[in-house]
Every structure is written in C-alpha cells, then in structure tokens.
Amino acid sequence: MKKGITIDSLEITGISSEGKGVGRVDGKVVFVKETVPGDVVNARIVGKKKKFLEAYAEELVKKSDERIEPFCEHFGLCGGCKWQHMSYEAQLKYKQGHVEENLRKLSGLDLPNVMPILGSEKTSFYRNKLEFTFSNFRWLTKEEIQSDEEHVRTGLGFHIPKQYNKIVNISKCHLQADPSNEIRLKVKEFADQHGISFYDVKNQEGFLRNLVIRTASTGDVMVILQVHYRDQEMLDLVMNFIQRAFPEITSLMYVINEKGNDSYSDLEIELYAGKDHIMEQMGDLKFKIGPKSFYQTNSAQAHKLYKIAADFADLKGDELVYDLYTGTGTIANFVARSAKKVVGIEYVEDAIKDAFVNSELNGITNTDFYAGDMKDLLANEFINQHGKPDVIITDPPRAGMHPRVTQLLADLKVDRIVYVSCNPATQARDLEVLGEVYNVEKIQPVDMFPQTQHVENVVLLKLRNK
Structure with a gap:
C-alpha cells in the first residue's frame, strides 16, 4: 500500500469524527474524504501513516443509500459543509454515534443511554456570522486551468482546508441568509472595478x-471590514459604497490590521456608521453583540441548547450558580431568573463588559461577572470570597477544561454540574476525572451545525453518595 496506488472496490463502512469515510484494507484503516458509509469506491492513496492510509475516491463504484447530491457548487473545495453529500437523517445518526463512541471509549465510565440528538429545523442558511478572506491569487478549478480564457485572480471567500494561502472565491454560500451573499459579491465587484488591491x-x-458579516434575529446587520494599512481615502471609498449600497446595515465598522494574521481580538475596531453593536433576541431576553463578542452561530439551536442546560440544572430559586466560560453571559442571564445568584467567569474582558450590559438590558440584578484565566482565577480564594456554588454550568472551548479546573470541580463536590461541549472527545477526557466523584445522569446531543461533522453535547453530572 504505497502513495499513488489505487484500492479497487473499497467499501466505506464508517465515518470518522473529522467527517471522512472509513474503509479497511489489509487490516489497515483508510480515510477517504467525501464518501458516505455504504459507498463502494476505487480509492487512490495520497498519504501513508503508521496506523492508517489517506485516500480520495477516483470512482464511485456503488452509491450509498445515504448519499445525496451536494447542493453547493463549492462542495469539496471550501472548508465548510463537508457532509452535504449525506442525507440529514444520516448526519444526525452519525453525530449521535460519535457522541456515544467518544464518551464510552474515552471516559471509561458507566454511562446512561444517550438521548436522541436534537436536530435543527434549518439545515441551510442557519449561521449568524461568517468571515470571508480577500486574496489576490485565488484558487483556480481544473476546468479554469484547462481553459484558454484569462481569469480574474482576485477572490473573496473561504480558505481551502489546511491551505492558509489558498482562497476559494465564493459565488453563493448556503450558510448565512441574505444580505450576506449580496454584500460579499458587491464588495468584491466594487473593489475589482476600482482597482483596490486584495491581500x-x-x-x-x-x-x-x-x-x-453578522446578522441577528432582530434584523440587525453588522459588517466589519479589515484592511492591512490606513489609507483613509481608499477606506472611505469602500466604506461609503457599502453604506450606500446596503442601508439595512445597522453597524458598519473597520479595523486596521498590520499583523501577519487576521485575528483582531487585540486590535481597536472603529465605528464608521450606525451603532457599535447589534441586538439579538432569545425568547424574552435581549443580548448586545459587539464586534468581538462570542455568540452561538446558530441562534435558533442556541435557544434550544440553553433550554436543555437550564432543564439539567433544575434550579429551584435558592441556588448559587457558577457559569464557567460565560462569554457574553448568555447562559448566565438565561438561568438567572431561576437562581439566587449567578457568577460568570470568562477570559475575554470585552465579553465580560457585554455580560454586565446584557444583565442590565434585561433587568437582571442577581448576576456578577469576572474576567481572568479560568485556571488561575477559579481557585479556593475566589470560592471563599464568592461562596461555594450549588450548581456549576461549564461551556469550555474545543480544547476542554484545563486539568486544574477539572480537578477543582471534582474537589468542590457540588450538587450538579452541567457540562456543555462542542467536542465530545475532550468532554470525555474531563468526564473521566469528574466521574471519580459524580455520576453521569443525562446525555443530550444537539446539532448546531448541519452539513458538518460538528456536534454539541450536554451532560448532567450529579454528586455521588450525597
């Protein structure tokens, strides 16, 4: 089995957590992108590792019953929507399976049955935020390369996976509702017409x-243009065009970024027109979303996710709740009316400022928020000052919780922990430590990202031998 060799009639029997089809040859696992369990393919090997092979499908010999026709012309090139060639029912089935497999294999715990995954009503145009990259040297398709025509090399779109300098120019994205596509297309057209350089x-x-581009259920729209250097005349030219062409934009901003990467969390974002925020509505709660604020990118599913977290917390009104990795305080404010007090902790200071504002907006007076590194801030001194919590809700990033945080939660022995995770593998790792003190009572997966392999999962832990 060497690179370049074709494996004939390889049956795809499973799907990996990264979204690739899984087959086997000579006892070795073969990962084949853009395949579905039930497919039979002739696969060409493109990579060889000690424990597995990587391949792509040269020919589809037999089509899986779960395979459907991708709806996006950019499928297979851009880094998103890797599962749109699979029926949504199949997507939910495999996401449920990944949660079960990760939690059982990696946690080593005796777990209850995983509840059926909660699917999304919208399977396209469900995101409220997208980030597009300008490039002066966009990716050309094979058809474009083989044609004799000259092609415009500027592009505005998404990165090709694992290719930091390769951008696919996007004609239509099915992830975010209008005016997202129209804004992107017209901005690119204007820049091309006026000879404005792409990065x-x-x-x-x-x-x-x-x-x-950020959109909200309230109808608010935020656009942030990132440029490499300050050229006020050029900046005014582009920003004035965006403002005139799209009067529905309620927050128009820009950022000057002279760094080598596109991150702007440490940079000043300047307001050009409108407000410095948009407003999001969740039930009867309002949330202020600033340019650096984190907010779940699927607003409708986020509401369902928080309802599950609140249900698992089972608050009676007299509890002290700690909300770890609180972000802009969305979960903290969501459960505050059912608790005596909620204390939120978050690393990003700007997010904490928004959390205070969100409490004030909703007339919530029993929340308090603190900014700092979780592993340093959440310690015995902090707990002695603010009180031992009755319930902890934690929603960490994909890397999971720091070992010091996980161990502290185990040592605290609170009544209940509600663990919200976007990565069942790291969640399982943390549950192994927490499982020494707590029983896992409920497991509820939630599909926040249709057409992708990603899945959220909510776990309820209760103190053992209370």
Whole structure:
C-alpha cells in the first residue's frame, strides 16, 4: 500500500469524527474524504501513516443509500459543509454515534443511554456570522486551468482546508441568509472595478484583508471590514459604497490590521456608521453583540441548547450558580431568573463588559461577572470570597477544561454540574476525572451545525453518595 496506488472496490463502512469515510484494507484503516458509509469506491492513496492510509475516491463504484447530491457548487473545495453529500437523517445518526463512541471509549465510565440528538429545523442558511478572506491569487478549478480564457485572480471567500494561502472565491454560500451573499459579491465587484488591491498573504501586502458579516434575529446587520494599512481615502471609498449600497446595515465598522494574521481580538475596531453593536433576541431576553463578542452561530439551536442546560440544572430559586466560560453571559442571564445568584467567569474582558450590559438590558440584578484565566482565577480564594456554588454550568472551548479546573470541580463536590461541549472527545477526557466523584445522569446531543461533522453535547453530572 504505497502513495499513488489505487484500492479497487473499497467499501466505506464508517465515518470518522473529522467527517471522512472509513474503509479497511489489509487490516489497515483508510480515510477517504467525501464518501458516505455504504459507498463502494476505487480509492487512490495520497498519504501513508503508521496506523492508517489517506485516500480520495477516483470512482464511485456503488452509491450509498445515504448519499445525496451536494447542493453547493463549492462542495469539496471550501472548508465548510463537508457532509452535504449525506442525507440529514444520516448526519444526525452519525453525530449521535460519535457522541456515544467518544464518551464510552474515552471516559471509561458507566454511562446512561444517550438521548436522541436534537436536530435543527434549518439545515441551510442557519449561521449568524461568517468571515470571508480577500486574496489576490485565488484558487483556480481544473476546468479554469484547462481553459484558454484569462481569469480574474482576485477572490473573496473561504480558505481551502489546511491551505492558509489558498482562497476559494465564493459565488453563493448556503450558510448565512441574505444580505450576506449580496454584500460579499458587491464588495468584491466594487473593489475589482476600482482597482483596490486584495491581500497577498505570502508577501503580506495589499489593502483588503477580511470581511465579517453578522446578522441577528432582530434584523440587525453588522459588517466589519479589515484592511492591512490606513489609507483613509481608499477606506472611505469602500466604506461609503457599502453604506450606500446596503442601508439595512445597522453597524458598519473597520479595523486596521498590520499583523501577519487576521485575528483582531487585540486590535481597536472603529465605528464608521450606525451603532457599535447589534441586538439579538432569545425568547424574552435581549443580548448586545459587539464586534468581538462570542455568540452561538446558530441562534435558533442556541435557544434550544440553553433550554436543555437550564432543564439539567433544575434550579429551584435558592441556588448559587457558577457559569464557567460565560462569554457574553448568555447562559448566565438565561438561568438567572431561576437562581439566587449567578457568577460568570470568562477570559475575554470585552465579553465580560457585554455580560454586565446584557444583565442590565434585561433587568437582571442577581448576576456578577469576572474576567481572568479560568485556571488561575477559579481557585479556593475566589470560592471563599464568592461562596461555594450549588450548581456549576461549564461551556469550555474545543480544547476542554484545563486539568486544574477539572480537578477543582471534582474537589468542590457540588450538587450538579452541567457540562456543555462542542467536542465530545475532550468532554470525555474531563468526564473521566469528574466521574471519580459524580455520576453521569443525562446525555443530550444537539446539532448546531448541519452539513458538518460538528456536534454539541450536554451532560448532567450529579454528586455521588450525597
């Protein structure tokens, strides 16, 4: 089994947590992208590791019953929607399976049955935030390369997976509702017409770098244009066009980024027109979303996710709740009316400022928020000062909780922990430690990201031998 060799009639029997089809040859696992369990393919090997092979399907010999026709012309090129060639029913089945497999294999715990995954009513146009990248040297398709025509090399779209300098120019994205597509297309057209330079990531030159579009259920729209250097005349030209062409934009902002990467969490974002935020509505709660604020990208599913977290917390009104990794305080404010007090902790200071504002907006007076590194801030001194919690809700990033945080939660021996995770593998790792003190009572997966392999999972832990 060497690179370049074709494996004939390889049956795809499973799917990996990264979204690739899984087959076996000579006892070795073969990962084949863009395949579905039940497919039979002729697969060409493109990578060889000690324990597995990587391949792509040269020919589809037999089509799986779970395979459907991808709806997006960019499928297979851009980094998103890797599962749109699979029926949504199958997507939910495999996501449920990944949660079960990760939690049982990696936690080593005796677990209850995983409840049926909660699917999303919207399977396209469900995101409230997208980030597009400008490039002066976009990716060309095979058809474009083979044609004799000259092609415009500027692009505005998404990165090709694992290719930091390769951008697919997006004609239509099925992830975010209008005016997202129209804004992106018209901004690119305007920049091309006026000869405005697109960023060259290798040489780190060019004006236009990045375009962020955020939409809200309230109808608010935020657009953030990221440019490489300050050229006020050029900036005014583009920003005035965006403002005139899209009067529905309620928050128009820009950021000057002279760094080597596109992150702007440490940079000043300047307001050009409108407000410095948009408003999101969740039930009867309002949330202020600033340019650096984290908010779940699937608003409708986020509401369902928080309802599950609140249900698992089972608050009676007299509890002290700690909300770890609180972000802009969405979960904290969501459960505050059912608790005596909620204390939120978050690393990003700007997010904590928004959390206070969100409490004030909703007339909530029993919350308090603190900014700091979780592993350093959440310690015995903090707990002695603010009180031992009765319930802990934790929603960490994909890497999971720091070992010191996990161990502290085990040592605290609170009544209940509600663990919300976007990565069942790291969640399982943390549950192994917590499982020494707590029993896992409920497990509820939630599909926040249709057409992708990603899944959220909520776990309820109760103190053992209370």
